[in-house]
Every structure is written in structure tokens, then in C-alpha cells.
Amino acid sequence: MLMPKQTFFNIPTEKRAQIMDAAINEFAEFGLENASTNRIVANSGISKGSFYQYFEDKQDVFDYIITLLNEEKLAFFADKRPPDNNLDTFDYYRWMIKTGMEFNSTNPHLVQAVSRVLVGEGLYYGKKFEKYREQSTQVLQAMIEEAIKRGEVDPSVDVELAVMVMETWNNAISTYFLKEGLKQDDTMAWVRLPETQEKIDKLLYIMEYGLRKTESEFVTNP
Amino acid sequence: MLMPKQTFFNIPTEKRAQIMDAAINEFAEFGLENASTNRIVANSGISKGSFYQYFEDKQDVFDYIITLLNEEKLAFFADKRPPDNNLDTFDYYRWMIKTGMEFNSTNPHLVQAVSRVLVGEGLYYGKKFEKYREQSTQVLQAMIEEAIKRGEVDPSVDVELAVMVMETWNNAISTYFLKEGLKQDDTMAWVRLPETQEKIDKLLYIMEYGLRKTESEFVTNP
DNA sequence: ATATAATATGACCTTCTGGTCACATGACCA
């Protein structure tokens, strides 16, 4: 677990929250490389010296932000269960995507900060965050292998490629969410809008059945 | 057309190429915001003063890099024709993607520099490059509308979403190309490798028919 | 009350940034 120095955890909770707030906003707006410790310090109301007593450097702060995101996501999903235990793989993936978007709504700036750095600055594919990526790809891989066994996913597609497809849509939807959702006054309300939900449905429908005209057809509220 | 000052075009061609080379490498490595004019100047062997006699600022240089990319792409595609004039839309798209990758191989660093800034720094969706984006989406939109008329694309998908799907795959493949292709000694040879070509085929097959198991099945060299 | 340890501070350091400008160099023409 990536953590700041002990001193950071000795200070009052409120002050800690203030610092993380300022840091999250800084990273969300400027990314990792262009983030300024001077601005973080100014916006969180602590002194330069204190900052370096809490953290090694700004990378240290960012690492902790990732830890925070993981913790909050885990907590959010802890009491969430899919509507049906024996859901079809595609329905389950759809549920995961939608629930993920609900989580994003609960703390959009935190999500934006991490996404901006990992996806935007291309660090996602770097060595530093390898384990995070591998963790999520392994979940998807297991999911797809199981789906092929169940006869739900085309066995002629290779698993590695299918994982890439799902990851790509995960990222695309997440990026779309951050671009559109943050424009809204109430992000959560926007996510729950029938129009928003239908857009996701349609997109995942394409992932499921492709663009080519076949017998199947998309229908609202199937 | 976005252009440097006239002085830039008065200097010898070789010197101009040297400057653009240094600039392209700088942007490819550091992006737009973190690119350093000092480094560009040092690596291209001109003085600071000269730089500002050629360009307004580094944004000006980058604009010209985009112009260069467009010109070269246009020139490359000028004498390229699809193998068949009445190609199926999906076959045509596949041809476009593959030919695009061949182009990328001819000047990977130029492509990387632009991609790094537009996609990576999220400027692609900013106002500044709106017209470039609109230009390419309009081509795709026309393509899809035509395909629906021809009965090739599922008429129940909306056009806007289909464009997004194709753009997403365009970007994903391009990103994959830059990540993997630049590792190779001979990028062009790598692109033409049967394995690489088959990977693209499989990916576009999924875009065409989806992940869901249906009657259709992927076959190599159909 | 005193001593000790933990915490907070902002002036200060170096290094780099984008950008300017007075001056040097060289080409061309009279």
C-alpha cells in the first residue's frame, strides 16, 4: 500500500481532508507532471514545510490518491449485488459498468484526477501501475473464459483481444462520463437519466452484437 | 492553414528539417505543455533568438506539425486506392485502417507527437482542434449512413453512436500501434507481419459482429 | 514550571521556464 509519512496521519482528519481536496483538484486540472506543489500548499492552507513533512513529493501524494480511490471503490461495491445471481455475462458487464458510473458520480473529481494522470499521461501502461492494470485485466479475463464455457461469448475470438475490447469500452465510457457528466449540475441525476442509461445500453449492445446488420435488433427495455 | 512566420521558410530546407525534427521529438516525448523551447533550440542547433524569429511560440510550432502531418497523410493517400471500387463498408474501413497504419510507419514520431498531444492531453476534444475532429467524423458519418442504406450496417444503431464506435477503435488501434510498433526495429515490417495484420482483422471482426456468440464465425483469409 | 519532543513556518536556494533585446554577422546593392 502506497502511503504518505506517519506525520500525515497524526494531524486532524479535517485538515487531512482539506489537503487531499486541494491535491485532487490540482491533479484533476493539471495532471501529474504539471501539478504544482506550491498551488496545492496555497489551496490547502498549509505551509511548504509541512507539505514535505507529510509527503516525500507530489508523486507520493498521487500514490495516496490512488489508494484512496481503490478504498472508496471497494467500500462502494461492498454492499452492491447484481439484481440476479445467475446473470448472463453481458448483463453482468452492463451492470458493472452502470454501477461503476454511479460510483464515479459519488466522487467525480477523485476519479477525474486519477483518470487524467493514468489514461491521459499514458502512465497506465507504464511499469509503476502495472499491478493495478493486471488486477483488472485478470478479472475480465476470468469473466470471458467463463462466458465462453457457458456458450455466451463467441469461442472464435481470442481471450486477450476480448479483454482489450472490454477495457477499451470501459475507458471510452469513463472518458465520456468525465467529459459530459462533469458539465452537469447534478452528476448523479444525469447518470440515472433514462437517456444516459439508454446510451450505455446501445453502446454495449454494439459491443455485444457488432455494427453489421444481422437478425438481432436493439430494443429498448427488453 | 496554421503557419510559422515567413522567416522560417527563408532558411535552407535542411536546417528547417533539423528544427522540425527536434520539435517533433520534443513533443513526442513531453507533450505540448511540458515541451521545452530551450531543449528544442539546443537539439536543433539554433539560437533562442532565431527560434522566436521563426515562430510565435511553441504552440505555433505544434500547429505547424499538425499541418505537416495532414499534408503528408494526404500525399500518402493520394496514390492509394482500395483493391475494389465497390468494397463492402467494413472491408473499406479495414482497408483504411491498415493503409493508415502503413502511413504511420513512414513517420512514426510525427504521428506520435500529434497523438500524444491531441489524445493524451485531451486537446482533441478542445475548441482549438474542433474542425479537424469534425472533418473526420463527417467522413465516418457519411460512410455509415451510406452503409445503412446499402443494408450493411444495422439500421437500429444510431449513427452518432456508430461514429463514436469507429472513432474509438481508430484511436485504440493507433494507440496500440504507437505502443508496440515503436518498440520494433523496423516498424513497417512489423505492420506487414501476418500476425499484426491478423490481430487487426480479428479486432475489426469483433467490431463488426460483436463478442456475443452467433452463427457467424471468424475465419483467417476469408 | 521546566524540559523535551513534535509540528509548523516562510524565507531562501537552485534550476528551469518562456520570452526579450542590444548587438554581431553576413548578404546584397550602389
Added chain:
DNA sequence: TGGTCATGTGACCAGAAGGTCATATTATAT
């Protein structure tokens, strides 16, 4: 040869960056 104008130069500027540190403040323990 002398004059003019385009081109080239790097020292220099102000501002901001990340990072340090001697000192001031506060809390704790005796």
C-alpha cells in the same frame, strides 16, 4: 568601398518550479 537590411546570437529578464532548513510554535511529560 560603404551602406542597408535580413538573419543570427546568447546574455539577460521575471516568474515559477521543487525542495531545504533554521527558527518559531505548540503539545506532552515530568
